[in-house]
Amino acid sequence: MPLFALDHISFAYPQGPELLQDTSFAFHATEKIGFHGPNGCGKSTFFLLVTGLLKPKSGHIRFYDCIISKEKEFRALRREVGLVLQNADDQLFHATVLEDLAFGPLNLGLSPAEAKKRAEQTLAQLGLSNLRDRLTHQLSGGEKRLIALASILAMQPKVLLLDEPTNDLDPTHKKKLMQILHELQTGWIIVSHDFDFLRDTCTGFMSIEGQRLRRSESLHLHQHVHAHPLGDMPHAHE
Amino acid sequence: MFSEPFAHGNSWVHALDARLRIGVAFIFSCVLAVATTWQQAKFGLIAACLLLICSRPPLRPLLRRLAAVNIFVLFLWLTVPCTMPGPAAFHLGSLSCSLAGLHLVWLITLKANAISLLFIACVATMPVAYFGHALHALRLPGKFVFLLLFTYRAIFLLADEWQRLNTALRLHNFVATSSLHSYRTLGTLVGLTLLRSIDRAGRIHQAMLLRGFSGHFTSLAEFRFTRRDGKFTVAALALLLLYFTLF
Ligand SMILES: Nc1ncnc2c1ncn2[C@@H]1O[C@H](COP(=O)(O)OP(=O)(O)OP(=O)(O)O)[C@@H](O)[C@H]1O
Ligand SMILES: [Mg+2]
Numbered sequence: 179m180p181l182f183a184l185d186h187i188s189f190a191y192p193q194g195p196e197l198l199q200d201t202s203f204a205f206h207a208t209e210k211i212g213f214h215g216p217n218g219c220g221k222s223t224f225f226l227l228v229t230g231l232l233k234p235k236s237g238h239i240r241f242y243d244c245i246i247s248k249e250k251e252f253r254a255l256r257r258e259v260g261l262v263l264q265n266a267d268d269q270l271f272h273a274t275v276l277e278d279l280a281f282g283p284l285n286l287g288l289s290p291a292e293a294k295k296r297a298e299q300t301l302a303q304l305g306l307s308n309l310r311d312r313l314t315h316q317l318s319g320g321e322k323r324l325i326a327l328a329s330i331l332a333m334q335p336k337v338l339l340l341d342e343p344t345n346d347l348d349p350t351h352k353k354k355l356m357q358i359l360h361e362l363q364t365g366w367i368i369v370s371h372d373f374d375f376l377r378d379t380c381t382g383f384m385s386i387e388g389q390r391l392r393r394s395e396s397l398h399l400h401q402h403v404h405a406h407p408l409g410d411m412p413h414a415h416e
Numbered sequence: 417m418f419s420e421p422f423a424h425g426n427s428w429v430h431a432l433d434a435r436l437r438i439g440v441a442f443i444f445s446c447v448l449a450v451a452t453t454w455q456q457a458k459f460g461l462i463a464a465c466l467l468l469i470c471s472r473p474p475l476r477p478l479l480r481r482l483a484a485v486n487i488f489v490l491f492l493w494l495t496v497p498c499t500m501p502g503p504a505a506f507h508l509g510s511l512s513c514s515l516a517g518l519h520l521v522w523l524i525t526l527k528a529n530a531i532s533l534l535f536i537a538c539v540a541t542m543p544v545a546y547f548g549h550a551l552h553a554l555r556l557p558g559k560f561v562f563l564l565l566f567t568y569r570a571i572f573l574l575a576d577e578w579q580r581l582n583t584a585l586r587l588h589n590f591v592a593t594s595s596l597h598s599y600r601t602l603g604t605l606v607g608l609t610l611l612r613s614i615d616r617a618g619r620i621h622q623a624m625l626l627r628g629f630s631g632h633f634t635s636l637a638e639f640r641f642t643r644r645d646g647k648f649t650v651a652a653l654a655l656l657l658l659y660f661t662l663f
Contacts, residue, residue, distance in 0.1 A: 231622045253630060261626050268619040271569065273545050280636050285628035290636050315572070333627065 179243055180204035181337060181365075182228060182259065184391075187237035189220075189227060197223055199389035200237070205367065207258075207336050211393075212376030213369045215385045221369045222264050224391070225339045229261050257286065260335030264342050264369075266322040270314035275301075275325055278314055282333040300332040304358055319346040324355075331362075338366040344375050421477035422540040429471035430541050433645045434550035434637075440652050441538035445531045447659065456663050457526035463655060464533035471537045478536065485532045489525050496521045544568050549637035558633035570617070577612045581605050 183204035190196045197220035205211070215221055226232040228239065230252030238245045241255045263269055272278040279297035280290075288296060301307045306324060309317070317325060323346050330338065344352050352375065359366070359379050367384075370376050376383070384393045424430075429437075448460040468478075497505075500517030507513070539547065548565040552558060585605065592598050 226622070229626060231625060253625075253628065256626055256628060263619070263623060263626070265619065268616060269623040271620050271623065273543070277545075277636050281624075281629075281634065282627035284634035284636070285630065285632075290638050294636055315576075329627065 180240070181207040181242065182255065183240040183243075184228070184234075185237050185240060185245075187227065187234045187239075189223065189232065189234050191223075196389055198227075198234075198386070198391070201390045202237075203384075203391045203393075205337070205365075207365050209365045209367075209382060210380045211365075211367045212380035212383045213367050213385065214371065214373070214376065214383065215387075219386045220389075221386065222341055224386075225261050225263075225341055225367075225369070228339065229256055229259060257333065258336040259339060260330035260333060260337070261339040262327050262330050262341060262343060264345075266319070266326040266346070269326040269329065270317075270322060273313060275309050275312050275314055275317075278325065279329050279332045282329060286333060296332050300328050304328050304331070305354070320348065320351055323347060324351065327355075327358075335364065337364050338362075338368075340366060340368045340370075342369055342371070344370055344372050419477075420540070420543050422471070422473050422536060423543045423546075425472055425541060427470060427472045427541075428644065429467065429537060431644065432648055433639055433641050434542050434546055435554050435639055436641070436645050436649060437538040437541070438547070438550055438554065440648075441535055443656075444534055444652075447656070448527055448530055448534075451527060451663075452523075453663065454523060454526065456659070457523055457530060459659060459662070461526055461530040461533070464530045464537060468533045468537040471541050473536060481536060482529065482532065485528055486525075489521075489528055492521050492524055496524075546637060549635040550639065552633055552635065553637075553639050558631075561633055570613070573616055574609065574613050577609045577616065578605075581608055581612075 183202070185202050186200050187198055187202070188196065188200055189198045213221055213224075223232065227234055230239070230246070230249065233247075238247065239255075240246065241251065244251075246252060246255065270278050272281060276294070276297050279300055280293040283293035283296045284290065298307070298310070301310055304324065304327075306328060309321060309325065312321075314322070314325065323343065327340070327343060343355060347355060352372075356375070356378055366379075368376060368379060382393065382395065384391060386392070444460070444463075448457065451457050451460065497513040497517035498511050500514045500520065502514040502516035504512035505515040505518055542550070545565060545568075548561045548568075551564070552561045582605070585601065590601060592602065
């Protein structure tokens with residue numbers, strides 16, 4: 179049984195062109211899918227539709243084979259499907275990192291002490307404990323992104339939807355993110371324009387073609403222009 | 417931009433239970449607000465001063481806050497004595513200043529300063545977020561607390577958007593002059609700031625929903641009533657008793 183599925187979904191923003199047209203898609207909790215496509219083709223929109231933050235024009239969303247449409251039902255879905263938005267800035271809305279990480283667990287009904295523990299565990303797991311008491315609006319772009327990911331991981335979702343998680347990350351942190359992902363027991367869909375990253379973290383791929391979601395077994399090889407600005411520090415191409 | 421200059425001290429006043437501090441500030445300011453004699457107001461002023469000294473506030477921000485309060489009071493000094501009826505204390509040209517008016521304004525001055533000092537000592541000594549959580553712990557409705565905390569956050573968001581757009585203008589070498597181009601640009605700046613802030617608020621709401629937010633107020637803050645709080649409560653009650661026996 180798929181964890182969630184889209185049936186014959188169509189969607190357009192008000193006064194915008196049709197982004198998705200009568201498209202269907204099913205996702206199983208163990209899949210690891212890389213999602214690529216040109217800017218503005220509707221990848222972020224797809225994530226917002228899945229989590230019920232946008233409503234489709236037609237078609238419906240299924241969660242464990244039940245058609246869902248009410249906010250309360252989507253709330254149950256969001257417990258298991260953790261979406262990290264593209265813009266990390268808007269996702270941290272508490273004063274300190276620790277409070278922000280505890281927000282999700284508190285909403286899931288944990289006591290303050292448990293939520294705090296969960297937040298600290300998550301930070302430790304990601305090797306970010308040094309950021310615990312920092313003010314969220316003073317973090318660097320990359321730090322914000324990692325904390326935004328941590329704030330979703332603290333809720334221990336079954337699957338992750340990551341919207342361009344490698345943006346703002348330096349090579350070291352990109353590698354760390356890969357490591358974190360490899361240690362997780364979850365499935366995921368990752369949107370990225372970084373094909374190396376997708377190839378290393380995903381086993382299946384999808385894209386949007388002609389307003390339809392399309393799966394593919396492999397990344398079609400796009401011309402891979404690759405800069406080596408630090409010529410004396412080469413990296414391996416497998 | 418909006419600092420909380422008194423919030424991060426480490427005096428014993430800061431260590432008091434936030435609920436207790438809010439309660440004390442509320443009750444004492446109610447008592448002071450209905451005071452009718454100079455003696456009562458002076459009593460309150462001295463008590464507030466002592467508590468404030470214990471909280472060891474930084475001097476400059478303190479003077480700035482008191483100045484803000486007293487500018488309002490100054491307007492009262494300029495208007496009330498001349499408009500209250502009664503026997504005149506003295507004349508300024510054709511204006512006569514009534515004795516009753518002077519009495520009243522002095523009373524207001526004492527009371528206003530006493531209550532301000534009390535609030536700086538008790539309430540300004542905690543961060544705004546903590547204040548909200550304490551209000552919730554005092555059984556204020558969640559909706560009210562949300563309104564308070566989000567309004568506070570929204571001011572930062574607005575300021576942030578404004579800064580960002582302002583930076584963009586400066587990077588494009590914009591200099592404000594009194595030309596139509598300048599006015600149009602500044603108008604756009606104001607409009608865009610509002611629009612973007614609305615968008616941003618929407619995205620923050622989305623992020624909250626993604627983390628299981630369902631309209632209930634949650635908080636990590638835990639409040640503990642310690643022995644020190646007990647002692648402080650006793651002292652506050654004793655002071656209240658003294659006040660009512662004296663006056
Ligand atoms: N709130 C909105 N209102 C109107 N149009 C929007 C809104 N958000 C996005 N769009 C438009 O919808 C289209 C798809 O946006 P979306 O963010 O899903 O693209 P994307 O595939 O995630 O692109 P990118 O790779 O740049 O992140 C874009 O053309 C965008 O301009
Ligand atoms: Mg996007």
